[in-house]
Amino acid sequence: MLHSLFNVFLISLFFYNNCIAHHYTFTVKEVPYTKLCSTKKILTVNGHFPGPVLKAYKGDTIYVTVRNRANENITMHWHGVEQPRNPWSAGPEYITQCPIRPGSDFTYKVIFSIEDTTVWWHAHSSWTRATVHGLIFIYPWLAEPLPFLEADHEVPLILGEWWKKDVREVVEEFIRTGGAPNVSDALTINGHPGFLYPCSKSDTFHLAVQEGKTYRIRMVNAAMNLILFFAIANHTLTVVGADGHYTKPLNATYITISPGETLDVLLQADQNPENTYYMAARAYQTGNITFNNSTTVGVLRYISSSKAKTSLFSGSYPNLPFYNDTSAAFGFFTKIKSLFSGQVPVQISRRIITTISINLLRCPQNSCAGPNGSRLAASMNNISFVTPSHVDILKAYYLHIKGVYGTRFPDFPPLIFNFTAENQPLFLQTPRLATEVKVVEFGEVVELVIQGTSLVGGGLDHPMHLHGFSFFVVGVGLGNYKISDEDPSSMYNLDDPPYKNTMTVPRNGWIAIRFAAVNPGVWFMHCHFDRHQTWGMNVVFIVKNGIWPNQQILPPPDDLPPCH
Ligand SMILES: [Cu+2]
Numbered sequence: 001m002l003h004s005l006f007n008v009f010l011i012s013l014f015f016y017n018n019c020i021a022h023h024y025t026f027t028v029k030e031v032p033y034t035k036l037c038s039t040k041k042i043l044t045v046n047g048h049f050p051g052p053v054l055k056a057y058k059g060d061t062i063y064v065t066v067r068n069r070a071n072e073n074i075t076m077h078w079h080g081v082e083q084p085r086n087p088w089s090a091g092p093e094y095i096t097q098c099p100i101r102p103g104s105d106f107t108y109k110v111i112f113s114i115e116d117t118t119v120w121w122h123a124h125s126s127w128t129r130a131t132v133h134g135l136i137f138i139y140p141w142l143a144e145p146l147p148f149l150e151a152d153h154e155v156p157l158i159l160g161e162w163w164k165k166d167v168r169e170v171v172e173e174f175i176r177t178g179g180a181p182n183v184s185d186a187l188t189i190n191g192h193p194g195f196l197y198p199c200s201k202s203d204t205f206h207l208a209v210q211e212g213k214t215y216r217i218r219m220v221n222a223a224m225n226l227i228l229f230f231a232i233a234n235h236t237l238t239v240v241g242a243d244g245h246y247t248k249p250l251n252a253t254y255i256t257i258s259p260g261e262t263l264d265v266l267l268q269a270d271q272n273p274e275n276t277y278y279m280a281a282r283a284y285q286t287g288n289i290t291f292n293n294s295t296t297v298g299v300l301r302y303i304s305s306s307k308a309k310t311s312l313f314s315g316s317y318p319n320l321p322f323y324n325d326t327s328a329a330f331g332f333f334t335k336i337k338s339l340f341s342g343q344v345p346v347q348i349s350r351r352i353i354t355t356i357s358i359n360l361l362r363c364p365q366n367s368c369a370g371p372n373g374s375r376l377a378a379s380m381n382n383i384s385f386v387t388p389s390h391v392d393i394l395k396a397y398y399l400h401i402k403g404v405y406g407t408r409f410p411d412f413p414p415l416i417f418n419f420t421a422e423n424q425p426l427f428l429q430t431p432r433l434a435t436e437v438k439v440v441e442f443g444e445v446v447e448l449v450i451q452g453t454s455l456v457g458g459g460l461d462h463p464m465h466l467h468g469f470s471f472f473v474v475g476v477g478l479g480n481y482k483i484s485d486e487d488p489s490s491m492y493n494l495d496d497p498p499y500k501n502t503m504t505v506p507r508n509g510w511i512a513i514r515f516a517a518v519n520p521g522v523w524f525m526h527c528h529f530d531r532h533q534t535w536g537m538n539v540v541f542i543v544k545n546g547i548w549p550n551q552q553i554l555p556p557p558d559d560l561p562p563c564h
Pocket residue numbers: 461462463527528529532537
């Protein structure tokens with residue numbers, strides 16, 4: 001009896017190990033790519049753009065050895081993976097590790113726990129994530145059923161942004177001048193701009209489907225600076241997952257997806273198979289700024305179609321909302337609900353309110369390229385986050401190294417003003433430059449209210465991302481968050497709010513999120529528009545250890561990249 005049980009165990013172990021690898025090697029290297037009639041070298045993982053799909057079962061631990069064979073620093077982030085007790089593998093450069101230098105290696109231990117659907121990985125050093133990214137498919141354990149119809153096929157779909165210039169030059173230039181970065185030259189679907197762009201007829205994403213089958217699109221917005229609308233002509237999309245968690249099925253004719261967000265979407269191949277259908281993505285953009293307003297297009301065709309090899313360029317286009325259609329964008333965001341009810345912490349132990357703003361810094365002789373010769377910046381609670389440059393915050397915390405960061409990030413905006421007024425006094429535009437973290441006790445239940453402001457340019461949407469946690473988005477609103485005597489939870493959804501790691505704060509609006517601080521470590525929070533992250537729209541949470549051994553940060557790995 002025992003013997004046969006052991007055999008069953010061995011057999012299942014055999015199958016399990018055969019299906020999904022637990023050790024991957026990512027060799028980061030430069031490879032030439034040609035797009036839009038122009039060739040440049042880009043950073044890739046194993047020579048591929050976008051990078052490979054990782055697969056894991058729920059609760060797995062996998063190891064990814066990153067070999068830096070490029071000529072710039074790299075780190076890797078496992079976006080949406082909570083990494084319980086393991087901030088050593090979180091990835092953000094000089095926040096939780098020093099970079100992996102050219103010629104060096106580091107093995108990330110990626111600990112999955114409560115994640116269920118699709119998350120992704122990307123580089124987290126300067127703007128290297130522009131081309132260094134890929135999806136992570138999570139599967140339920142063998143006998144556990146999916147809460148939706150099992151699809152016949154899975155389709156990875158990565159929305160991205162492409163510059164003809166070397167991205168390093170784009171970054172170097174806007175940091176040097178203080179102005180806004182050059183907008184990208186194309187949007188991409190799985191790396192392909194699509195036939196609306198010059199020289200791109202053969203650089204178009206094709207999806208061949210079979211009539212009657214169901215496809216599970218596992219998608220991410222990997223663009224650097226753009227929220228995107230996406231749709232497929234004549235086909236309804238059914239959202240069943242977001243940011244690694246199941247959602248209530250939501251039928252949509254278009255979706256809105258912010259940088260950093262992942263979605264699981266079911267597509268039924270139920271239309272006339274003789275026709276060609278286009279999928280398309282383009283920007284959702286508020287505010288008075290220049291942006292890439294082009295459209296990336298992919299082709300959906302039915303395998304059975306007799307026209308399969310012809311008439312590629314006579315398909316139907318989907319309807320996408322207009323660029324600045326906030327009600328369309330947030331109409332989608334706010335319809336996403338968790339599959340489950342009653343999981344939100346009702347009692348909170350700490351409320352933190354923070355503004356997020358675009359700011360300006362004075363330059364000598366007004367010599368910078370921002371508005372009125374100033375330098376563009378960004379802040380949370382008026383602190384423009386300064387990233388350390390020699391030691392990472394995690395190491396400084398763990399080894400008690402003084403002078404790397406302060407612990408005075410305020411629980412409340414330092415100045416109360418009409419955050420969303422049309423005209424703002426100029427003195428409010430200047431932030432304080434500092435490296436201040438927020439220290440939270442283990443087990444605290446945090447409510448974080450993030451208030452957008454109209455400073456500099458009248459306000460923008462901001463996709464805010466937190467490492468180390470998923471959070472419940474209990475409230476989203478326009479205008480100023482009302483700090484009143486009455487219980488603000490009357491404005492909230494405490495029943496089935498979405499459980500996410502990235503949520504977009506509407507232009508001149510706010511979000512309220514809740515999470516239980518039961519993951520000890522050092523965890524970055526930042527705007528997932530990379531230009532805003534570069535400008536300092538960031539904060540770091542330090543969650544202290546609990547009293548029990550299983551409530552404490554794991555010991556550091558032996559091969560942690562050294563700091564210089
Ligand atoms: Cu932002």
